[in-house]
Amino acid sequence: MTTDVVGQLARLDPTSDRAVFRQIADSLRDAIERGRLGEGDKLPSEAQLVNHFGVARMTVRNALQLLQTEGLVIAEHGKGVFVRPRPPVRRLASDRFARRHRKQGKAAFIAEAEQAGVKPEVDSLVVKQEAPPKEIAARLGSTRKVLARHRRYLHEGRPVETATSYIPLDIAQGTQIAEPNPGPGGIYARLEELGHELDHFDEEVRSRMPLPEETRALQLNAGTPVIHLVRTAFDTDGRAVEVCDTIMAADAFILGYRLPAR
Amino acid sequence: MTTDVVGQLARLDPTSDRAVFRQIADSLRDAIERGRLGEGDKLPSEAQLVNHFGVARMTVRNALQLLQTEGLVIAEHGKGVFVRPRPPVRRLASDRFARRHRKQGKAAFIAEAEQAGVKPEVDSLVVKQEAPPKEIAARLGSTRKVLARHRRYLHEGRPVETATSYIPLDIAQGTQIAEPNPGPGGIYARLEELGHELDHFDEEVRSRMPLPEETRALQLNAGTPVIHLVRTAFDTDGRAVEVCDTIMAADAFILGYRLPAR
DNA sequence: CTCCTCAAGGCGTCTATACATGTTCTATCG
DNA sequence: CGATAGAACATGTATAGACGCCTTGAGGAG
CATH class of the missing domain: 1.10.10.10 (Winged helix-like DNA-binding domain superfamily/Winged helix DNA-binding domain)
Known part of the structure; x- marks a missing residue:
């Protein structure tokens, strides 16, 4: 005993x-x-x-x-x-979308997971054309139809993140971005090949309790909040070329950012 | 009816x-x-x-x-x-600690709140010397005693954030940083005057449900998570000169970050 | 008219009980 | 010896009732 x-x-x-x-x-x-x-x-x-x-x-x-x-x-x-056991946490660095990583031919999530030694997976991939939600349209500066790429990420079999990328149709249509598999380096690599050299990303971070749908998709336990992250990618012309709406299980991530003091 | x-x-x-x-x-x-x-x-x-x-x-x-x-x-x-009414949200920009803001003579929280048109307050200020918690010591690269500055911030009378700054004693002792009122521009302005020119900040963002103590201090409703933010300030010599441990009511903030694509 | 009391409405806490459903271990049967 | 049925144990759901404390508004006392 x-x-x-x-x-x-x-x-x-x-x-x-x-x-x-x-x-x-x-x-x-x-x-x-x-x-x-x-x-x-x-x-x-x-x-x-x-x-x-x-x-x-x-x-x-x-x-x-x-x-x-x-x-x-x-x-x-x-x-x-x-x-409750504390699950292993992924630490996301603020340079995770730097071009040098993209050149390696891996998408950000996959590359970082493998570096951390965890087995990443992507599932329930849905690609379709639709009218963007209002919040997204505001960030893209247009209410025209967009290409929406939805997917779910898993670590070691556990779902930890869902993400939906929205790309203006005039950029994405007919390109590999509209395919389920966007090719090496992910959609950011494709965007640069299409002439949209990326300049910076703006990220907005919120936290709240999950909606019932999110609880299902991420198999969240009671008492686990979500981190809601909206990232907008800007090219060197200052145009918003992609908005990525992400819901993350809060117990699975630490977000890291580096701020200049200038 | x-x-x-x-x-x-x-x-x-x-x-x-x-x-x-x-x-x-x-x-x-x-x-x-x-x-x-x-x-x-x-x-x-x-x-x-x-x-x-x-x-x-x-x-x-x-x-x-x-x-x-x-x-x-x-x-x-x-x-x-x-x-539940959605309380007004403060949007924190990633340049909120930029030097040009510091020059205005206001601390970051106060300056930003006033710009947003809300009445900010600071209360329950405690300044003392203590041994740093392990996590803090790891970031400062030293387990020596530190100066701890604890305070609580309010918007329009509502407590929304508690923060504790830890500064190595060999930097802070005998300076205005050790005083309850650190003077215009806050402690970052004092650090620069002392010769620690600031180079960058590293922020770590987590989210979780509040501890009972945090629920009290922030008067949180059920179903409100907290954002746990740990910021480390580095001077141009690469030394960590301050660590700030912050607990924020998640329904009161949106954190904004700009990431370079380079 | 003003102040105060009190009742009514509303949520908070606690008891006691019953049955449903998932898990684990054991003892029995083949 | 292996499979399995079942008991024991665990949490999940639901009922019914009692009392306490807080808030609000109505009505009475002054």
Whole structure:
């Protein structure tokens, strides 16, 4: 038998005006933070907690629910509640779209993943023509139809990111950009071959809780926010030649940026 | 009487194997997305929903809880449950620490807020000497004691960001950086006056759910993640002269970055 | 008319119970 | 010895009821 975790939990303070389920959550959170419960460890079962604290099951469930929305634990039906393991994180550097990387013949995501030693995959690729969403149209400076390239990225089998690229039709139509496989170096390499030498990218970073659809697509656990990143690519004429709308599982990424002090 | 929102909600599908509370959440989410319920509007009360759907109150509360963790609604004790208004967002540009801004004599946060027309405030300022946390020490390349400057920023009275700056003691000690008020242009202006001409900043952006302490300090609603930003300032000698650890309310900011394509 | 009290409405917390559904281990059967 | 049925255990969903605290508005006291 392993060490008796439940027996070491703090008792309730009946004089406190802090709600009982919060006190239970506090004591479990404390056990996690102190390392008595490590990553992947199983928490005491609901029944054990009910016995230990002498409360109703719903009270215990409320406490566990709270820890779930905090992203500290995940419940697995029929198995138990577990301290949430921190998944391996991808660190994205701000030079990840630099031309020198493009020359290697790999798209940004693939190149960076392989460098980090994780197995990358791309699936559910959809390429079609459509009217751009309003936010995208504003960035492209046009509401004309665009080519939309949607795909999902996986690390080691886990979906971590969905992305949709929007390229004006007058640029993309009839080129390899309109094909499912855009060729070596990805669409940025194609854009440069087409005479749109890239000058810079503007990225906008937001964070929020996922929509139900995003929870499905990224198989997100409760308590995992998403990073919403919109990147606009500008060529040397100052024209926006692509907008990429990305939803990332927040627990899978660290974004790195270098800012000049000038 | 306003339009009968509760009467327009979809009915339950008893043949579906989707949980009842999820179906109720779906119908409310749908009403919000279709605009039948706008920002700040009051949802039907729990009692009304119980009547409409013919279920137990806990089932309705489960549905509302789900929408809360999705960040779609907020419950206010004694008042009701409301569609969550999107607070005004601050857009932070990647040149916000450029020297030309510093010359104006304002610190970055203040200058940018005023430009955006919102009233900024700084409170709970704490300056002290301490051993740096491990992550900070790694970035500073030293585990020696540092000067820690902690503060909280508010927009229009709402707390939106906490930040702690860490500066090596051999740089900061005895200078105005060690004073509560660092003077015009903030600590970056002082660092340059001390001969540490700034070369660039490295920022790391993460997102996650807030710790209980962060929820307090930023008065966060359920369903609001935080953006965790760690910025390291480098002088022209390549030395890390400051690390700033920032927790931001994710619903209050959009971060903007410009990446060169070179 | 103003202030105060109080009731009603609304969400927060907690108990107790029942059944559904997924997982794991064991004991039995072939 | 291997497969499998089933028990034991785990979380998920739903019901019903009770009481507490906060907010708001109506009505009464002054």
